[in-house]
Amino acid sequence: DGGITQSPKYLFRKEGQNVTLSCEQNLNHDAMYWYRQDPGQGLRLIYYSQIVNDFQKGDIAEGYSVSREKKESFPLTVTSAQKNPTAFYLCASSIIGTSYNEQFFGPGTRLTVL
Amino acid sequence: EDQVTQSPEALRLQEGESSSLNCSYTVSGLRGLFWYRQDPGKGPEFLFTLYSAGEEKEKERLKATLTKKESFLHITAPKPEDSATYLCAVHGYGGSQGNLIFGKGTKLSVKP
DSSP, rough: OOEEEEOOOOEOOOTTOOOOEEEESSSSSSSEEEEEEESSSOOOEEEEEEEEEEEEEEEEEETEOOOBTTTTTTOOOTTOOOOOEEEEEEEEEEOOSSSSSEEEEOOOEEEEOO | OOEEEOOEEEEETTTTTEEEEEEEEOOSSEEEEEEEEEEESSEEEEEEEOSTTTOOOEEEEEEEESSSSSEEEEEOOGGGHHHOOEEEEEEEESSOOOOOEEEEOEEEEEEO
């Protein structure tokens, strides 16, 4: 079945640690995205990538880093510089064409800082 | 600045009681408006894309409509399994390829 997978489902981090969230898709989509979701707020874009080895900052990129070495994979690292990392993290993907294409989401990773 | 406001924040319905959710938007040229359903602890599930005013789309008990300033998600004769948070998002021509602007969502509860 085609889809987007994220791992782990739950992640606990100690203060000062970097952690990496995995996102893989087998939809053959060109574009991939990372969002953060906090209670009572809309989804906010962290980073996105339209092509391998290239990515752009979203609205809240500070304290995060990404890589796009393969079309299928777009891991997100939450660094110790991110002051309030506890949130629900969502990965999405879409095709790119002449008209805008819908974004499809993975199941999410819930990150908690201890 | 592109903006999306969803109302109400929460809606409680009895099974079979039809109603509508509202998504008001301000955007510099609309590329697309998107509706998603999100269950607790899960990722959003894509429902509809609307591109131009007057457009309508339907899926089972759901119907989405679009005007130049707002979109409505009409729910006809809802069932308890329709309980979820419904998210609206827009993409404008002023934004980058990746930048969908999301509303905060409407949490729908349908009681049997």
